[in-house]
Amino acid sequence: MRKIVLLSLIGAVLTGCSAPVSPPAETSVPETAVHTDAPVQSEQPKISLDGLSTKAVGWGFVRKKGSAPEVPLWQQETLARFGAYYLGDTSQKEIYLTFDEGYENGYTEKILDTLKEANVPAAFFVTGPYLEGERELIERMINEGHILGNHTLHHPNLAESGDETIREELDGLSEKCRALYGIDMKYVRPPEGAYSERSLAVTQSLGYTTVLWSHAYKDWDVNYQAGAENAVKQVTPYFHNGEILLLHAVSKDNAAALGDIISSAREQGYEFKSLDELKK
Structure with a gap:
């Protein structure tokens, strides 16, 4: 089980919606990152925010075909410390499918149709405007057994937000939901993949589990859609055990390619799991 955050590396950066932020200046990053098992999390004591860094850290990594990305130990330890995930059980051929929903671009209905036909669970991380403005789609997600995740009310950078703002953004969306x-929201995906020690701790103290991802590609740019075949090529060679796959539902390519992505994963022996099945 891995609870890891990945350093933004030059040349192949993957982020949710924007470029990642630099790691803490005081942290020494090894030249070669080591992909190791993060410690299994136990029950967390009352969380103290004293002395926690507010230095913004970005979420990005160099993709590796057929395996999970390698990450620095300091990032593994930070994420594990605050009960966050980017990866499931790497001993199991399992994939956790997640979508970010900042706004509706006309493709979520097709995505839901494909998931229903293939009997695949997913998590949809939604913002405030989406939660309130796309009632029919949200109700369908719930009725068809998918998870509604918290992507904040207004999509701010949580690493640059104060404690009260984080609370308002997360609890405000959960209360509306x-x-x-x-239903209650249990999982949070921080906008832009940006976090700090303190933002992770505040999120955990509010009772949420942070969920990042172990694979993504530049699919959120609606002006750069290269076709369904390209989407398949961007996803299927990178399948790995315990993968948490991030796709953006605004992508025409993702909607068209999803059926083939699911079929390819199953042909390679992977099962699709719900975030609720992550080992805690």
């Missing part, structure tokens, strides 16, 4: 749909 409870009022509108009668």
